[in-house]
Amino acid sequence: MSDIDISTATVSRLPRYLHAAVDLAADKEATVSSEQLAALTQVNPATVRRDLASLAITGRRGVGYDTAYLVYExxxxxxxNQESPVAIVGAGNIGRALCNYLGFSERGFPIRLVLDSDQAKVGKPVGDLTVQSMDDLEELVQAHSIELGIIATPAEYALTVAERLVRAGVTSLLNFTTQMLDLGNHAVVRKVDLATELQILSYFGQRLGTTSAEAASQI
Amino acid sequence: MSDIDISTATVSRLPRYLHAAVDLAADKEATVSSEQLAALTQVNPATVRRDLASLAITGRRGVGYDTAYLVYExxxxxxxNQESPVAIVGAGNIGRALCNYLGFSERGFPIRLVLDSDQAKVGKPVGDLTVQSMDDLEELVQAHSIELGIIATPAEYALTVAERLVRAGVTSLLNFTTQMLDLGNHAVVRKVDLATELQILSYFGQRLGTTSAEAASQI
DNA sequence: CGGTGTGAATTTGTTCACAGCT
DNA sequence: AGCTGTGAACAAATTCACACCG
Structure with missing residues (x-):
């Protein structure tokens, strides 16, 4: 849609810059220096400048970057630029908690659909949605122009669900399951595995004195 | 505790290898080749071998790696090697969902404590725990030898809570809040921000044809 | 053979340091 | 004066390709 491509390392930092810029703009700060932005996002100032330069975002020397412009760019x-509607598959503990989490819509990802295969759950309210039947997945995904899917089913159903979503037109998936999902180049998948996070934390936690601490505070 | 230090990139992949190895061992597979392991974890085979070599894990030429040995090492x-007890601070939607998630204890991270500052919630059951008062945080953390904390409070309390946990002896934190936490080198922090995940997904989802797809399927 | 283990090449990412703009 | 923008040095990570071994 937009320009040339940005390095993955840079992409992974953009949400942080964006978040900081939104906050600053809300506080009526007209400009930020790379140094301030760096402090807010725990990134090296030079890296901030490189990253922004790679988006062709330009600041003013002696002044800094325009916050509103940052947010926009x-x-x-x-x-x-526009909202991306989301579907959550699986109305168990995780699925329901995600539905009740307002942070998604606030940041441009309204949840439009919650699906479950359990007929006992279908029809029940969750947040301000109603659980719908998995049988109608394709139809509903298309009707709501869903681009993003969140898979919160038991692990054994994850792959089937993912494939159905993709065939129905979903391009990006957040996978809360313990399954690995390989969908070739039909979709992008990000796995969110909290036990994995804890394992990594555990490693760095044990070597706190030894190594530098902030090594692990990445996305 | 253990050996010399492992590169962060390697550490971030170890949980995946471990997971695969555990599954293989459970399926009575005595050995795996780096190629199989690579396929299961979506990593390049050469990288798998490098990573394992860096842990001084050695395979047998012509055969592969011993699965049980992989799990152990x-x-x-x-x-x-031993369990690390976890405390969850904040018994809201996320906090409660995490308590009910069994995956943690299964993988060696038993949840021993749920805390909330809201007196209305204190005493209520969540999973098989009871919500305890934030007032007793220090005492409880010490009594249960908590090493890992999960912060699931409203954003404005995150820093204070984090500091209290760290002072009570917690070395690693999972932060579900939108706040950035900088605790110097007193603790390791990992931020879990699902809207950020969606933003990154959104970027890669849009350039599916253009770029290689699996770029984003990292931890 | 069918696999590992690793030198060497390559790519990617980070950081310094400073010229140059406003 | 105070910042950006970037060349150049550096560091980390990935990947190839092949010698070597069971």
Missing amino acids: ISNALGL | ISNALGL
Whole structure:
């Protein structure tokens, strides 16, 4: 949609810059220096400048970057110009908690669909949605122009669900399951595995004195 | 505790190898080749071999790696020899969902404590725990030898809570809040921000044809 | 053979340091 | 004066390709 491509390392930092810029703009700060932005996002100032330069975002020497401009350009680069509706598959503990989490819609990802295969759950309210039947997945995904799917089913169903979503037109998936999902180049998948996070934390936690601490505070 | 230090990129992949090895061992597979392991974890085979070599894990030429040995050594390297008790602060939607998620204890991270500052919630059951008062945080953390904390409070309390946990002896934190936490080198922090995940997904989802797809399927 | 283990090449990412703009 | 923007040095990570071994 937009420009040339940005390095993955940079992309992974953009949400942080965006977040900081939104906050600053809300506080009526007209400009930020790379140094301030760096402090807010725990990134090296030179890296901030490189990253922004790679988006063709330009600041003013002696002044800094325009916060409103930052918000506009970073949103643009990430493709957040318009809302992307989300579907959650699986109305168990995780699925329901995600539905009740307001942070998604606030940041441009309204949840439009919650699906479950359990007929006992279908029809029940969750947040301000109603659980719908998995049988109608394709139809509903298309009707709501869903681009993003969140898989919160038991692990054994994850792959089937993912494939159905993709065939129905979903391009990006957040996978809360313990399954690995390989969908070739039909979709992008990000796995969120909290036990994995704890394992990594555990490693770095044990070597706190030894190594530098902030090594692990990445996305 | 254990050996010399492992590169962060390697550490971030170890949980995946471990997971695969555990599954293989459970399926009575005595050995795996780096190629198989690579396929299961979506990593390049050469990278798998490099990573394992860096842990001093050695395979047999023409055969592969011993699965049981992999499980043992990787667990060891990550410091997962014994359980690490976890405390969850905040008994809202996320906090409660995490308490009910069994995956943690299964993988060696038993949840021993749920805390909330809201007196109305204190005393209520969540999973098989009871919500306890934030007032007793220090005492409880010490009594249960908590090493890992999960912060699931409203954003404005995150820093204070984090500091209290750290002062009470917690070395590693999972932060579900939108706040950035900088605790110097007193603790390791990992931020879990699902809207950020969606933003990154959104970027890669839009350039599916253009770029290689699996770029984003990292931890 | 069918696999590992690793030198060497390559790519990617980070950081310094400073010229140059406003 | 105070910042950006970037060349150049550096560091980390990935990947190839092949010698070597069971």
